[in-house]
């Protein structure tokens with residue numbers, strides 16, 4: 001499964017709602033390169049999305065370094081001092097003709113109950129969230145300056161799964177952060193078993209200029225980092241396959257992204273890629289169709305066009 005769409009189409013667009021970041025995770029250059037958080041005015045965002053939807057866009061992904069803190073560092077609405085990300089999501093979701101709404105990226109510490117509740121309340125908010133955890137060890141999370149513990153994180157995950165049992169959760173992982181012991185790494189592996197992410201982006205830690213972590217002691221060798229990354233990715237691949245097999249024989253709606261020479265590709269609400277062979281040519285990119293899932297791989301599904309569609 002892909003954590004987020006990598007391509008933009010007229011029918012599926014990304015809309016930036018904020019830029020910059022105030023979090024200063026010790027390994028990250030964003031606060032230095034992009035500066036502090038600035039949220040766009042809500043009216044500008046809504047008007048941009050209305051224009052896109054009028055022009056045929058059916059799927060919008062709200063984009064920002066930390067969308068959950070939208071509106072907390074500068075005023076974004078003319079009338080309300082406390083207009084926040086759930087307010088924006090709710091307002092966007094009511095735009096006539098918008099079929100699918102997504103957002104990325106979320107910082108776990110700012111994932112409020114109100115935002116989680118949106119997954120139950122907004123029918124076009126897709127049951128999918130990218131929730132970067134980075135490590136399963138509280139000690140390493142503290143060194144990373146992530147400002148949450150694994151218990152906090154798991155409490156958020158539990159609430160998400162309770163509110164939307166069908167939600168697909170993906171994450172980012174850094175292995176081999178300075179000072180990461182075998183035990184810390186094992187805690188990351190344990191977290192993977194507990195959450196059973198649908199997919200993840202995992203990386204070996206590497207120094208970034210100007211960051212505090214670049215000056216930390218306890219750096220691991222490339223060999224150690226590589227070994228841990230391999231272990232993590234191997235287990236994630238198995239879990240992704242197991243999760244994807246849960247969709248076998250189900251009928252899912254996909255938004256068609258490509259359809260050429262009988263080969264079609266689209267995405268489900270959970271952002272799973274589905275490949276369809278012998279697809280009818282009249283299913284144009286940007287249209288929806290239902291497919292029956294006949295094969296599950298680690299990174300994608302295969303389907304056939306479901307019979308008896310209107």
Ligand code: SF4
Pocket residue numbers: 021022023024025028029030031065066107
């Ligand atoms: S990792 Fe994300 S939250 Fe942390 S400083 Fe970088 S952009 Fe901000």
